[in-house]
Amino acid sequence: MARLVHNTLNAFDEFDDRLALIDGSVELSYRELRAEINRFCHALTRHGLKRGDGLGALMGNRWELLALKFAAQVLGLRFVALDPDHVVGGLPFLERDVDAALIVSDPAELVSTVDSTEPVAVQALDSDVAQLVYTGGTTGESKAVMLTFEALEFVTASFAERPRYPEGTRLIVVTPLAHALGTVGPALMRLGVPLEIHRTFAVESFVEACARAGRAAVHFYPSYLYRLLDDAAEIPGLVHVTTGGAPLLPYRYRQAIDRYGPVVAQAYGQFESFAITYLDHADAAENLTSVGRPVPGVEVKIQDGHVLVRSPGTMTGYWRRPELTAEVLHDGWLRTGDLGFLENGHLHLAGRAAEVIVVNADTCYVAPIEAALTTHPDVAQAAVVGVPDARTGQAIHAVVEPVPGRSPDPDALRRTVSEQVTPEHVPRYVTLIDRLPLTPLGKPDKKALPWPA
Known part of the structure; x- marks a missing residue:
């Protein structure tokens, strides 16, 4: 049994009646979410899916996407989620490339005839490919990163090494669950942090959500933080911000700390190696030009100016791209494509080599x-x-x-x-x-x- 699935289900059982998900008028406890996961497991089994098969999800931000993903993990399926508004390469490319036994766009239809919520035996193994994540395709055709259950367990467990949010904090989801939040969200749920799901990001609705939550955290892009700085003088209830996807501009970082307080952290990673470094908010003010220290268990080295990473959370390779895999993976080290240097244990990025x-x-x-x-x-x-x-x-x-x-x-x-x-x-x-x-x-x-x- 894959440790990722075992540990996740155990955590959900422990939290039981605590709030797990909010999606508009829908609120689910961990126990209710477990029941829905089981329902999706039965539905997928009826469709003939078995361990090692591919399962695609073509839908925007909604709670069913997470339930479907957890069900896929229980069954040991190779899961790929894509935002229908942002299918990199287009849907024809996806359908050719992903090799899915089933692509779900209407989860309600999938489970419409399923009544059973009885638990299903976990079939996943640590070495199985748990998910494919498509890169942004900004430098060419998008490619899918293969992450095993073992790699995802490392990434998920790494969140427990970071400073915990204050009790009662809610994660406001405003970026696609088909991207990084599809990994970050489940990792935080395993710590008892409920997710409030929004379809997209808008400054006014985000500020309202933080105030309503009382204690709110968010993981999003630097550009979203910049929009908040330009349009939101205060954000009541905001207790933690983590940005990723690109380094924060130092002067904007300072501006955010001055306005919102020492609540802004920065994470550096790629789909190829999700958790690389982390700059905690307590360490940020003195290191605004860095992206933090390596996450425990991650090795970082600089070779001819290039950033190389070795980690249990590194990808197995690119799906059906052995030539590209061979270009970036050598002896367990991933060539990130980034340029940078290490100083006092902190990694500083100097741009993309390409x-x-x-x-x-x-x-x-x-x-x-x-x-x-x-x-x-x-x-x-x-x-x-x-x-x-x-x-x-x-x-x-x-x-x-x-x-x-x-x-x-x-x-x-x-x-x-x-x-x-x-x-x-x-x-x-x-x-x-x-x-x-x-x-x-x-x-x-x-x-x-x-x-x-």
Whole structure:
């Protein structure tokens, strides 16, 4: 029996009548959730699914998605969840790639004829592939990361090593359960933290949810925190924030601490290795430029400037992509694709190795340019890309989201880059837009950026 499933079900039994999930008017205790998990198990068994089969879920944020995922774990199925509004690569690509015996888009229909809530024997083993998670596809075609039950147990248990939330804290879910929250949420539920599920993120409804909860926590993207900073002076009830997906801009990090108090933590990980480092809110104020220390059980090393990770939570490989797997996994070490350095036990990221622009044979890394631009007081966020140029091969194009009510001067921005990086890194083109387009994972969508005028 997979330890992940054994430990999860034991925790749910222990919490029994405590609140587990809130989804609009639906409220489920842990005991009621266990019953629904059993119902889904019986439904999936009736459809002929057995250990090792693939199960897809094509639905947005709703409590049934979690119940279906837990049922898949009990049965030892290979589970993949996708947000129907953000299917990377498109649905035809997904259907070709995922090899699912069943794809569920209407969970109510799946269990409509099932009455039994009797427990089902756990069939999963530690070495089985528990889930596939599709990467964002920002650097090419999306690929699915394979995570075993053993790897997910390591990730789930790592949350117990972090500072616990105050008793009675509720996790406000505002990012897709088909992405990172589909792992973070169940891990916190195992600690007795109930989830309040929202379909999407909006500043006003989020602030209202925090006030209503009394004690609220959230795991979301840096861009969402920036929107709160721009639009929400106070957030009653907010006791903890963890961001992930990209490093926080240091000046924004300081702004968040000053406004909301020492409640902001930062996690660094990838779907390929979910839990790598963690910067606790108690340690943040003195280390705003880092993404924290390695999580217990995780090894991090720097090789020629590249960040490498070895961890029990690392992926088995990419689904049906042996060549890509061989490129990033060597002797148990994962080549993350990030550049960085270690200082006083803290990891500092310097950008993605693949994000370079070659101008007149000079290699210009994107991350330092973006970091320099965001130090300008009129800039909220910036994204930098290379565009073709007949004379220099490529030219640097900076797309800038101004602070609301500001209009930064492009030449002033160029001077900032020249002074903080090098003259070779100065953008030839600077475009101002109201808001940067984002991927489903909350990162700037560089494929959707406007071209220079």
